[in-house]
Amino acid sequence: MSVAAAGWLQAGLLVFALAVTYRPLGDYMAHILSSARHWRVEKGLYRLMGVDADADQTWPVYIRSVLAISVVGVLLLYAILRLQDHLMLSLGMPAMQANLAYNTASSFVTNTNWQNYAGESALGYTAQFAGLAVQNFVSAAVGIAVVATLIRGFTRTQTDRVGNFWVDLTRLIVRLMLPFSIVFGIVLIAAGIPQELASHLATVHTLTGGSGPLYTGATASQEVIKELGTNGGGIFNANSAHPFENPNGFTNWLEIYLLLCIGFSLPRTFGKMVGSHRQGYVIAGVMGVIWAGSAATMTWMEERHWGSALAVAGSSMNGKEVRFGIPGSALFATSTTLTSTGAVDSMHDSYSALGGGTAIFDMMLGEIAPGGTGSGLYGMLILAIVTVFIAGLMVGRTPEYLGKKIRPAEMKYAALYILATPSVALIFSGIAMASTSARNSMNNSGPHGFSEVLYAFTSMANNNGSAFAGLNGNTDFWNTTGGIAMTLGRFLPMVFVLALAGSLARQRHTPASVGTLKTHTPLFAGLLTGVVFIVVGLTYFPALALGPLAEGLK
């Protein structure tokens, strides 16, 4: 079978699998987020946490709870990384230096998983398990919890209550993340990913008489939640390119599925909760079209391998693994940058200019197709609100979405949301380009060097975590500004989403009239897609022109 045919079938099987799980997974998540019954084990956990599971929270209390657990999470993770040399099962790894530990703690709590360290030579088991993996679960659940409040903003009327954060968080971990991780983690072990503690440093005696340690790690348990929770932080520096994280074509495909499945099923959750499955189909459809377009573009760019070095190589295989080839690498790259995952199975820095540029553009879209767990859907719903508003301006009516009026207050929150992340990404990129020491971190020069910087802050502000990895991020400048960028890029948008949810929930329901724009039609899907590209294009085009476009169109 030709490479192209296999590539199409591989992508087709992925779409099929996502379509099959759309309904059951989406309905299950809707059940988790709206059921009145607590599981017995959850009641026990609520007692341990000392929270009242039946108290509904206002939006300010809800966001403060989000921030509280995030602050605690950063401090705890920072302590673990700084004190690693005193903890058991640390494999003799030293304590992490202060600015790197700050960066790493911010990174994992914000679901970014940007890594300025190499896992195999920096972190032992305790830091990986009790530190990083915990945040992989918690940060992923926080994202879904926040989008749940926005959906409740549409479904509830004349109330100031948007849900209970502790209940949402606990249920998402206990009922969704944990069981899925166990099941798919076992599949990954069976497929070849290591999971062991005892012989972590088996000595390998090679054919040529050399010998060396083999770091295997308890990789599978981290790998599965790294993808499922759209986290992306690898046990190994090479991330999912490493054969222990991703040994074969099957695991590559499954990892792509895992990092997409929650994001693509959440529109069903949304449709179910607002009582119209077609509303969910529209959102999922827009996500799917953008994803498919990006996957096709990136695969094409990589197959064509424009670039002077790639022309001599005869392919864009530099930085890619033979066992995945171009189709498997491009499919992974497009999926990881359109979600907030940031795992990589090939080195994006070495992609063709426009292939790598597509990865940057994917992140600039705000990671909404389908986006990170929860964060993708709330990003898309904000854009849907903007779309309704723009359409309302055209016909001169007060815009409505799902029976809620989009008034100045709602539009302010939506506009602030739209502005927050690009501001962080572009301002920090500008600061970096003005700093000689920051520029010294580049691995390449010219437009590609600028692309490394732009990629870095776009990735961090959007909580993606992948990199043009030639950039040396482990410096005072990058560790510090990166930590700030990731924190702002995560929590500023969340505050605006919660404020919007609160504002919507207080409204009464406005019945649809003949003048109401129908938001469950292909027309609306088209409008929404257009708005996505116009908003992002206008925001980022100048920056893109200096980096990937300048290099690619040379």
Next chain:
Amino acid sequence: MSRLPGAVLRHLAAIRAMLVFTVITGIAYPLVMTGIGQAAFHNQADGSLITNGSGQAIASKLLCQTYVNPSSAEAALNKKDGVTGYADPIDKYFQSRPTYSTDPALGRYTIQLANGCTYTATGSNNLGPNNDNLTELITLMRANMAAFDSTDTTTVTAAQVATDAVTESGSDVEPYITPLNADQQAARIAQTRGITLTQVKALIQANTTGRDIGILGEPGVNTTTLNIALDKQYPSNNTSTTAFQTGATS
């Protein structure tokens, strides 16, 4: 307790929640997974190790190994110390993909085969698609492989060299090469070991993995298992190497 301000209560709850989830997802979960993995899929869970007759681990079938000897002039540099790894390939082994690393003394990337397959430092060169340094190394590597793979009876031109033989993998520990690359190296292996091309090709065939379920991924030849099989079936005392241009002097 309820007299405390809401903010304090909330942070106390957050601390308790973090501890609860640390115990569940950070301690219990990985331990349970390790237990299941070790019990049900022992070989995979341990890293797919290959052992020799005396039970000593000689490889993980998922990771590549370097088959190089440092050239005499550069012997002192070949320490896999993360500084430089100049070395020449051993003729009788299939070579996995090349490694391009920085030479701090030169301030640029060079061909450093001994730095490949370093399990404690994975990752690629991250050179861009229009990078002149990369262009130079790929050109050198084409010439290297053409000379390396040409034998008394077969000629491989620089233009014919398989693309994966001149590009670094993403992880730099990948054992797989393309079937085209393996076929190209086959004549050299046969000549060095004094066996027939057919015998080599049969072993290549036996160590080739196709696409999973016919469509997932790309076919690859596992150099780690292939070289182990070669040494087992057709042992050879030949230790000849071929001098490679490294780009360090040009």
